[in-house]
Amino acid sequence: MTDQILARAVDGGRISPEEGLLLYETAPLEALGAAADEVVRRRYGDEITYNVNAHLNPTNICVVGCGFCAFAVWTEKDERAYAYSVDQLVERAGQLVDHGITELHIVGGMTKEYDLPYYEELFAELKAHGWVVKGVTAAAARGSGGDTQSAHFGSTGEDFAVVARLP
Numbered sequence: 001m002t003d004q005i006l007a008r009a010v011d012g013g014r015i016s017p018e019e020g021l022l023l024y025e026t027a028p029l030e031a032l033g034a035a036a037d038e039v040v041r042r043r044y045g046d047e048i049t050y051n052v053n054a055h056l057n058p059t060n061i062c063v064v065g066c067g068f069c070a071f072a073v074w075t076e077k078d079e080r081a082y083a084y085s086v087d088q089l090v091e092r093a094g095q096l097v098d099h100g101i102t103e104l105h106i107v108g109g110m111t112k113e114y115d116l117p118y119y120e121e122l123f124a125e126l127k128a129h130g131w132v133v134k135g136v137t138a139a140a141a142r143g144s145g146g147d148t149q150s151a152h153f154g155s156t157g158e159d160f161a162v163v164a165r166l167p
């Protein structure tokens with residue numbers, strides 16, 4: 001069954017969500033990889049692309065303290081703490097763009113100062129400088145950020161997703 005689904009996908013056919021789940025649960029990893037490789041080569045040949053990614057971190061101060069990351073500190077009194085304004089981050093983004101980056105990965109700790117309006121202003125400024133439309137994309141406020149911001153500061157995960165999609 002999975003062989004037939006993979007053969008159809010390799011030939012450019014669509015697979016249903018149920019078939020995708022079946023592949024996920026039962027298809028041998030090597031067969032999945034081989035099919036995926038054939039699809040990629042059919043569509044793109046030998047072309048390989050990369051993002052040149054840089055982090056833009058507004059702050060490492062975080063009131064959550066979930067322990068997932070290695071960069072957060074719990075208070076501004078910690079000598080390792082940093083907290084940047086929108087202007088400072090925009091200046092830093094300009095330096096990174098000058099170095100040829102193609103993606104900004106924006107991740108920061110969570111405090112009440114770094115809320116949805118802060119990110120709206122930051123993204124609006126990045127857009128206003130034209131960096132996003134020049135090919136710099138922003139991956140931000142994702143994962144724990146969106147959900148936990150929702151819980152702590154009243155913004156919804158959807159709000160953050162919308163901000164992250166600007167423009």
Ligand code: SF4
Nearest residue numbers: 062064066068069109
């Ligand atoms: S919520 Fe994010 S920034 Fe805060 S400790 Fe966890 S991973 Fe680090």
